[in-house]
Amino acid sequence: MVRYRLLVLTSVPIVITLFALIGLTFYWTVTYTWQNALMNVRADLAVAHHSMELLQKEQRMELHSMASSYDFQYRLRFDESTLSSWVRTENKQYKLDFIVLHPASALGEFSKHERHLLMEGKEQTFFQVLDSRELSALNPDLPARAQVPLLKEHKIERKGLVSRSLIPIFNEEGQLQWILDGGILLNNSTSLVDRIRDLVFAANTLPDGSIGTVTIFMNDIRISTNVPLDSKNRAGRAIGTRVSDEVSNEVLKFGKTWVDRAYVYDSWYVSAYEPLRDNKGDVIGMLYAGYLQWPLIKTFLTNIIELGVGIVLVLLISGILVYRGSRDLFLPIEKIYHVAKSVQMGLDRRVGKLDVYPDHELQILGNQFDTMLDQLEQRNQAIKQAALELEEKVEQRTHSLHQKTEELEKHIKLLNQARSKLVVSEKLAALGELTAGIAHEINNPLGVILGNVELIQFELGDNTVQVQEELDAIHAQIDRIRNITRSLLQYSRQGGVQNEVTWHHLNQIVEESLTLVRSGTKKMDVEFDVDLQAKCSVEVNRHQLLQVLVNLQMNGIHAMDDQGRLSIKTQDWIDDSNQVLGAIVKIVDHGCGIPKENLERIFDPFFTTRRSGTGLGLSVSQSLIEDIGGEIEVDSEVGKGTTFTVYLRQKIPANHDLELMVMS
Structure with a gap:
């Protein structure tokens, strides 16, 4: 209960202070x-x-x-x-x-x-x-x-x-x-x-x-x-x-x-x-x-015992006073809490009058809570009434489908536009199935290899020292293969519990990605320049956006050979009419840059210029951003660096949902 926590929070400093005073008094007295x-x-x-x-x-x-x-x-x-x-x-x-x-x-x-x-x-x-x-x-x-x-x-x-x-x-x-x-x-x-x-x-x-x-x-x-x-x-x-x-x-x-x-x-x-x-x-x-x-x-110990008894009495008296004070203070709060739990369970309860004077802050809070509950009940009634009216309007408008023909034509245009993307999606889906199968087929013999290597180590016992270097090399290559198959499986995996799209403030997700990247680059000489100015919330999948941001930041760090300055900036996405469309994230590195002949291919699956890369990071990132109606743009100059710009919408467009349904 809150009052017990308050008792602990108030008593601990007193106890620590008193024991510190006892220690100092004992030391000074002895000395x-x-x-x-x-x-x-x-x-x-x-x-x-x-x-x-x-x-x-x-x-x-x-x-x-x-x-x-x-x-x-x-x-x-x-x-x-x-x-x-x-x-x-x-x-x-x-x-x-x-x-x-x-x-x-x-x-x-x-x-x-x-x-x-x-x-x-x-x-x-x-x-x-x-x-x-x-x-x-x-x-x-x-x-x-x-x-x-x-x-x-x-x-x-x-x-x-x-x-x-x-x-x-x-x-x-x-x-x-x-x-x-x-x-x-x-x-x-x-x-x-x-x-x-x-x-x-x-x-x-x-x-x-x-x-x-x-x-x-x-x-x-x-x-x-x-x-x-x-x-x-x-x-x-x-x-x-x-x-x-x-x-x-x-x-x-x-x-x-x-x-x-x-x-x-x-x-x-x-x-x-x-x-x-x-x-x-x-x-x-x-x-x-x-x-x-x-x-x-004997005289000294008698004085110490008398001092200890006095301190214990002070602790007991102060504890009793704090307990009684906290009980009188938090009984009204507990009543408000029980009312809130009852309302949550669907019961019609109110706080009413508390055992405090009328102008007490808790009484004012209880009155405001009751007022809020009354307003909530009125709004629920209004929503029910609006729902009934909406049903009537739906019945009336079912007879006017001809008015929607223009909208249908627009949808047909969207379907035509989505047809080309559907072809690509089908290819990617087939490629995803293929890569998933390959990854699983690779993992099976890989597990056998790993088991046999561990069996060899167990059988050799202390003699593994003679071939420890070779065994470490085998483990390193197995881990490398696992990373590649993990990327393939991630690329092929679609849907699941992680695909829930909700409202989020962009800056919080960016800060979380920076925490992850910093923890993985402690030993690198990387300086982060962070300027988070975005104020608009966006409709995204938090986990997928976090994956995209981490991937883009790590790509920038690798482009700088694990040292240099990485800039991460956010701002609101505003069109020419000053209407807020969403938010923008810019990730700027000062690395080697991307040649023009490679700019058009960087989002293709399995295209990479790094020896240890799989070529799936940017392809997966583009797919995840486009799934929520966003865009990724890249601007690079060889020898100076690269800027990735992610555009995230405040609200996913309705036609985009239709397009996704058609493609699916």
């Missing part, structure tokens, strides 16, 4: 959400990095606070022998894991880079990996505190990652006298990473259900972290586990910052890693900040 998540975790890593810098700054400030204290200064001036031992006992007071005072004579124990900076009076704060012996030299308690059991590896990591500060102390003469060495051990420092986590991931900054985590790595080992061993239950700490190989290769090996999703122990996290370097610039560990990915995805 924006993920990029925003990466930006956030990059910012979180920056905050964690800044927190580590603040930690080292506080570390230096604690050492400065000790160096400037009264007790330190007093012992430095009056009791240097107890200064070193006193410093070692003050680490707890200054919130450091170790504080050591080295004399200037111990400068050789430091690296070249460290010695150079100390001699210049520059303070140093850096990360450093120390073994158990080095840790014990700083504080005997550190080796035990630094031990990290490696989960799933049954080993213990004994090295320690420390944040260390060196402050040079010079005497009054400007000579290096002491080196104040202090710092903190990062192994197992859970309070430190929890403090950084609280700074990085403030309350209500993460999706519901997510957790923020911070980790300090020594090489690829988590030595201090708040990443849980069980992400679902948030239990334990994943200290002693290793980072993924992908992150390790990117950060530890190449020293790059990693910002992406990463598998952290037992779950996926939106993660950011940056390398930790020692005072030589070598990567000795990593700093990590990240949060669980699944709550972010």
Whole structure:
């Protein structure tokens, strides 16, 4: 029904638009959400990095606070022998894991880079990996505190990652006298990473259900972290586990910052890693900040589902509105349609009043339709009355046949004129029978030949490759013979269902012939110049006229060696008194032209100058045009081209019908 079609036509663009918007929204949301998540975790890593810098700054400030204290200064001036031992006992007071005072004579124990900076009076704060012996030299308690059991590896990591500060102390003469060495051990420092986590991931900054985590790595080992061993239950700490190989290769090996999703122990996290370097610039560990990915995805999927439900509701509501609107609109149209079908079946029905307001377009259309039906009924009655009057006139005029003698004499003249054509027609008919018989007789052995060739191909199987060229030549010649016999049969065939003569507009048939010719000449270099000016309709056999036009156009193309410009023009056929007789078609080629000695023979059957032609095309075309009272004229000049002009009458003359009856 029309309303269902309207529902589809109106809903499809809406559905396509909505799905396109869903796709774009999904793409933009995913891209924006993920990029925003990466930006956030990059910012979180920056905050964690800044927190580590603040930690080292506080570390230096604690050492400065000790160096400037009264007790330190007093012992430095009056009791240097107890200064070193006193410093070692003050680490707890200054919130450091170790504080050591080295004399200037111990400068050789430091690296070249460290010695150079100390001699210049520059303070140093850096990360450093120390073994158990080095840790014990700083504080005997550190080796035990630094031990990290490696989960799933049954080993213990004994090295320690420390944040260390060196402050040079010079005497009054400007000579290096002491080196104040202090710092903190990062192994197992859970309070430190929890403090950084609280700074990085403030309350209500993460999706519901997510957790923020911070980790300090020594090489690829988590030595201090708040990443849980069980992400679902948030239990334990994943200290002693290793980072993924992908992150390790990117950060530890190449020293790059990693910002992406990463598998952290037992779950996926939106993660950011940056390398930790020692005072030589070598990567000795990593700093990590990240949060669980699944709550972010869950929130995103929830939003998408809500959006999808909203879109489905919009589609349902719009579909219901369109359906109701289309039903109210097309019920009157359906009523008009049913009335038209009833009238077509011979019933006397009218549209009447529709369920719309009086000035509605459909009501006006229904009224006009009823008026048209009333007028049609009146005309039918008038035709019946005229038929009765006509019968009376026929009875009256049967007694006046003597008045028709003059018309009979004219008909006798036409019969005399048709006699000569009858002779030709009889010859052509005999020739047609002969050609039809020849064509059928040729087709019978030709079918046998084709069947045997196909049988040979089947029997030879793969061996046909050796004689494929000969077999292709046989098939080509068989097709050539078939084309010739097909032309002979077409020439001999008369009458049939295709001979119905009706009214047609000439331009439409010309355009259809051009479509056929163009499809068959795609690979040829032919340009078509079309000028269709005819306005008059003509009485023709559409199929036969289409055959004639295609034949004339193809002849023109062949005359130009399949390249050049072919002109097709139509115009009204007007006599000297400006009376419209019909329409004219002109087909002009710019080929080789036709010699004068051949112009009189081109319409003879089987006359052709082409090696592959049958000589029947123009003969059949002339016969078809003359059957409907038309004419074909040809004008040609050698070397310049040929013009075929087809004259088609608006109405086939009555005397022409009589002539055809006489000839038949």
